[in-house]
Amino acid sequence: MQNKDACTSIMVGKKASLDGANYIARNEDRVKAIEPKRFLVKSAVKGRHETYVSPYNKVTVALPEEGMHYTSTPTLDQTAGPNEEDGINEANVAASFTESVYANDRVLAYDPYVKNGLAEDSLCTLVLPYIHSAREGVEYTGKLIAELGSAEGNGMQFADADDIWYMEVVTGHQWVAVRIPDDCYAVTPNQVAIEDIDFDDPDNYMWTDGIQEFVEEHQLNPDHDRWDFRHIFGTSTQKDRHYNTPRTWFAQRYLSPNASLGQRPEDSEMPFIRKAEFKIANEDIQYVLKSHFNETPYDPMGDAPERKTYRAISLSRTAQSHILQVRDLNKYKTSIHWIELGVPAFNPYVPFFANANDTDESYRNVPEKMNLESAFWLNEALAEVVESHYQEFMEKDEDYQKELNEWARRKIAQVDKEAASLEGQALTDYLTGQNHEIASHYNKRTKALFFELLTEGCELSKMSFKMDPNL
Incomplete structure (x- = not known):
């Protein structure tokens, strides 16, 4: 079992x-x-x-x-x-x-x-x-x-x-x-x-x-x-x-x-x-x-x-x-x-139109070890950073998720409007291209937040020591 x-x-x-x-x-x-x-x-x-x-x-x-x-x-x-x-x-x-x-x-x-x-x-x-x-x-x-x-x-x-x-x-x-x-x-x-x-x-x-x-x-x-x-x-x-x-x-x-x-x-x-x-x-x-x-x-x-x-x-x-x-x-x-x-x-939901020829390479090809070009590993890395300094990073992380939900609603409405006049393979090709754009946008925004928080985290180390500037 x-x-x-x-x-x-x-x-x-x-x-x-x-x-x-x-x-x-x-x-x-x-x-x-x-x-x-x-x-x-x-x-x-x-x-x-x-x-x-x-x-x-x-x-x-x-x-x-x-x-x-x-x-x-x-x-x-x-x-x-x-x-x-x-x-x-x-x-x-x-x-x-x-x-x-x-x-x-x-x-x-x-x-x-x-x-x-x-x-x-x-x-x-x-x-x-x-x-x-x-x-x-x-x-x-x-x-x-x-x-x-x-x-x-x-x-x-x-x-x-x-x-x-x-x-x-x-x-x-x-x-x-x-x-x-x-x-x-x-x-x-x-x-x-x-x-x-x-x-x-x-x-x-x-x-x-x-x-x-x-x-x-x-x-x-x-x-x-x-x-x-x-x-x-x-x-x-x-x-x-x-x-x-x-x-x-x-x-x-x-x-x-x-x-x-x-x-x-x-x-x-x-x-x-x-x-x-x-x-x-x-x-x-x-x-x-x-x-x-x-x-x-x-x-x-x-x-x-x-x-x-x-x-x-x-x-x-x-x-x-x-x-x-x-x-x-x-x-x-x-x-x-x-x-x-x-x-x-800690991570956003990404909308993909089901009527598509394939998925984005960042979702399709996933290496066994961490690689930030992979959507899976990129999101795992962001989650690890946010949880490590939850109180300090959670507000920025929530703002990022909210921002992407707003963007997704606008994107879906735009695609629905354009797709209304399409049929058959032309429709599938169009939706596939939109899925790639969606993946790219989310990956880019996630990387930006990841590196921002990683940099801020350097100032939050328990190994830090405040020195007298006169020494």
């Missing part, structure tokens, strides 16, 4: 968002502090006759002859599998795959994980190029699980311009999925999140064949009068209350300030899906993913005794974070894959 992702996911429906887009987003947190990531465009394929074999656990799958173009964020080191994680395909379907979730020992006793089953290293590669809607994403993944079994527990987000679906695969073969209502949002932090399943509403719920019979046969439902997936399959442990539930608490505290009054970080029964109390902007999603329990005693960057009590949302070991903004193509021509490299608290 791999499960090396320890992530936080957010979904925002189109009537809950400020701009009417569907959003799915996630911090991809890893075991290692440094795990270089690339941002790629994978080309469409036709007439292929290949078999996929996972380098991680040898799961073997005959690949379809045709597959669509899609964006992805694979790990540089491919020895443990591609780990492409997330992306948007040419059918305007977005997916984010590997929110690790954990089942309890009761259910695993009767349906253990399949060692050579589907694992997180392969999910994006085996699903995203072949789905044409968010619902089909659930159906397609469900068929793979039925055929191959699952090697671990994973939560998966699928979105198109109309729908968002969240799917949880929790044992070797058992899973459910729920459609996120258009006027709601949902947050999940490495814990089985889906609650009551309405088996009379297949338009809004999906499930593996035979799951009710499985639960009944093995006497697994602890409730008298409900079928709560979280209660049946999930966990509620001390680790959950220090590692997982506080992240939901903080996100809902920000996004639902009135409805969440009275909730505490260790509450085990916080709702998965909530009504939005205000229209949620891209910047609000960023705020949550960047947060480390800001303005609470639990902020690890603070000095309160409680600062190390709970696991924060933004971590030093976040390999990358993404916000997939799925827009109506009739209005905008393309959706946007926002990428954050480095530590989310």
Whole structure:
């Protein structure tokens, strides 16, 4: 069992968002502090006759002859599998795959994980190029699980311009999925999140064949009068209350300030899906993913005794974070894959138009060792400098992120206006060129701040000594 992702996911429906887009987003947190990531465009394929074999656990799958173009964020080191994680395909379907979730020992006793089953290293590669809607994403993944079994527990987000679906695969073969209502949002932090399943509403719920019979046969439902997936399959442990539930608490505290009054970080029964109390902007999603329990005693960057009590949302070991903004193509021509490299608290989200031929060299080519021409390493370096003198540098860093968010909004509006008259390859070529301009602008601005702070840091050394100028 791999499960090396320890992530936080957010979904925002189109009537809950400020701009009417569907959003799915996630911090991809890893075991290692440094795990270089690339941002790629994978080309469409036709007439292929290949078999996929996972380098991680040898799961073997005959690949379809045709597959669509899609964006992805694979790990540089491919020895443990591609780990492409997330992306948007040419059918305007977005997916984010590997929110690790954990089942309890009761259910695993009767349906253990399949060692050579589907694992997180392969999910994006085996699903995203072949789905044409968010619902089909659930159906397609469900068929793979039925055929191959699952090697671990994973939560998966699928979105198109109309729908968002969240799917949880929790044992070797058992899973459910729920459609996120258009006027709601949902947050999940490495814990089985889906609650009551309405088996009379297949338009809004999906499930593996035979799951009710499985639960009944093995006497697994602890409730008298409900079928709560979280209660049946999930966990509620001390680790959950220090590692997982506080992240939901903080996100809902920000996004639902009135409805969440009275909730505490260790509450085990916080709702998965909530009504939005205000229209949620891209910047609000960023705020949550960047947060480390800001303005609470639990902020690890603070000095309160409680600062190390709970696991924060933004971590030093976040390999990358993404916000997939799925827009109506009739209005905008393309959706946007926002990428954050480095530590989310300290680094900006960079918008890239999904309908592109390739990605910028600074995102595509990532050396194994630090090199400031690589966007991944540049952002990691900036984060290290900011954290090293947090109190002195954080204000400048926040101003830099705010400046780039303002610039991004203006740039996207300009590109949308120009793209409105373009079609086909001309549109793709134009958007590809704009992506290169965006990467160049962000890299240039990031280098400028990095060198500015590095220079200022020379005056902040603990090895300094103030001398009498007369000596």
